[in-house]
Amino acid sequence: MAKPVSIEVWNPHGKYRVVSTKPMPGTRWINLLIEQDCRVEICTQKKTILSVEDIIALIGDKCDGVIGQLTEDWGETLFSALSRAGGKAFSNMAVGYNNVDVNAANKYGVAVGNTPGVLTETTAELAASLSVSAARRIVEADEFMRAGLYDGWLPNLFVGNLLKGQTVGVIGAGRIGSAYARMMVEGFKMNLIYYDLYQATRLEKFVTAYAEFLKANGEQPVTWKRAASMDEVLREADVISLHPILDKTTYHLVNKERLAIMKKEAVLVNCSRGPVIDEVALVEHLKQNPMFRVGLDVFEDEPYMKPGLADLKNAIVVPHIASASKWTREGMATLAALNVLGKIKGYPIWSDSNRVEPFLNENVPPPAASPSIVNAKALGLPVSRL
Numbered sequence: 001m002a003k004p005v006s007i008e009v010w011n012p013h014g015k016y017r018v019v020s021t022k023p024m025p026g027t028r029w030i031n032l033l034i035e036q037d038c039r040v041e042i043c044t045q046k047k048t049i050l051s052v053e054d055i056i057a058l059i060g061d062k063c064d065g066v067i068g069q070l071t072e073d074w075g076e077t078l079f080s081a082l083s084r085a086g087g088k089a090f091s092n093m094a095v096g097y098n099n100v101d102v103n104a105a106n107k108y109g110v111a112v113g114n115t116p117g118v119l120t121e122t123t124a125e126l127a128a129s130l131s132v133s134a135a136r137r138i139v140e141a142d143e144f145m146r147a148g149l150y151d152g153w154l155p156n157l158f159v160g161n162l163l164k165g166q167t168v169g170v171i172g173a174g175r176i177g178s179a180y181a182r183m184m185v186e187g188f189k190m191n192l193i194y195y196d197l198y199q200a201t202r203l204e205k206f207v208t209a210y211a212e213f214l215k216a217n218g219e220q221p222v223t224w225k226r227a228a229s230m231d232e233v234l235r236e237a238d239v240i241s242l243h244p245i246l247d248k249t250t251y252h253l254v255n256k257e258r259l260a261i262m263k264k265e266a267v268l269v270n271c272s273r274g275p276v277i278d279e280v281a282l283v284e285h286l287k288q289n290p291m292f293r294v295g296l297d298v299f300e301d302e303p304y305m306k307p308g309l310a311d312l313k314n315a316i317v318v319p320h321i322a323s324a325s326k327w328t329r330e331g332m333a334t335l336a337a338l339n340v341l342g343k344i345k346g347y348p349i350w351s352d353s354n355r356v357e358p359f360l361n362e363n364v365p366p367p368a369a370s371p372s373i374v375n376a377k378a379l380g381l382p383v384s385r386l
């Protein structure tokens, strides 16, 4: 028997029962669901990561849709439980959905939503912050200051790397990778090298136009290159930021061999998913190469770090906060709620999940569509004409 889970209920007489496995920022997402006759149940259990059993208890006997989190294991067991309860909609409150077995969802006819776009700039800004912080040793210097060790300016105190004129490498130049690249190229006048399975045409055009602008102003123009292999990026770049999805092709993309081909004073940033880096190999590499620095937002066995990582001064570690700006987190909650609501109401799927702004304007009602359903095609769901 599953244990009861504590919940907060909104609009108890609503026709459709929607469960959120966590309290989420803002109230717009709750109001949008209530306005469309949903009873909203929010899990208030004081436990960060819910187990599959906890979520089964939350789903109960009747549930139309669930908004879940990237820490949860959405596989066969949960999708069959949701389907038994009459549910046909699930949305992650995240753009990444490597915690979701989409084939299992397809089997039970459950639509799987995610939240692209609204977190692109926020996440890229954190990757840029980690890049600068690692290059300029900001966290180390802050600790030094607070420890009362500063006794005067010195020529050699916390000397780091200048970014201007160096090369930034991006692996996975999708929405976030491209936004990060633009920030580093324009903000710091860095040259770009990127690797992706697809050509990042808009990004290339941006760097070309910026190079023209610099040239016209008598400055050294920036350059770009699409690398033929990931190794080319690792060999040539001074700062490398990882932004691919996590799947079989990107698991341990950065391993012992690949760390060995990187520059000894390179900066490596990961705001994608922890398992993209072999973290044990990384700890060893950081120990052997004190001038090699990393900024990590994600970890291989979250919430844990591999032994030794926390002791290394050349590593900056933050707890998976890349999308944590107020506007973004409220927007993610809204998109996740609208994904679920849209499926419950039989709305079509929004035609372009990269263009989610119409759902985020608080002054007008959102379009009658699910903003982003990753298995829409597999389920044969209709697409909005808007």
Ligand SMILES: NC(=O)C1=CN([C@@H]2O[C@H](COP(=O)(O)OP(=O)(O)OC[C@H]3O[C@@H](n4cnc5c(N)ncnc54)[C@H](O)[C@@H]3O)[C@@H](O)[C@H]2O)C=CC1
Binding pocket: 095, 096, 097, 116, 117, 119, 123, 171, 172, 173, 174, 175, 176, 177, 195, 196, 197, 198, 243, 244, 245, 246, 249, 250, 271, 272, 273, 297, 298, 320, 321, 322, 323
């Ligand atoms: N740390 C955090 O809080 C956050 C992490 N993320 C992570 O970032 C990922 C990317 O998000 P978006 O940019 O919105 O997705 P996206 O789908 O726009 O970009 C992913 C890019 O990775 C590329 N890619 C896929 N396999 C590859 C491979 N084997 N080698 C090189 N490139 C490959 C794709 O072609 C695509 O361009 C998410 O899937 C998520 O895991 C996203 C938001 C916040």
Ligand SMILES: O=C(O)C(=O)CO
Binding pocket: 070, 093, 094, 095, 096, 097, 119, 322, 323
């Ligand atoms: O959206 C995601 O994929 C995250 O990791 C958290 O924003």
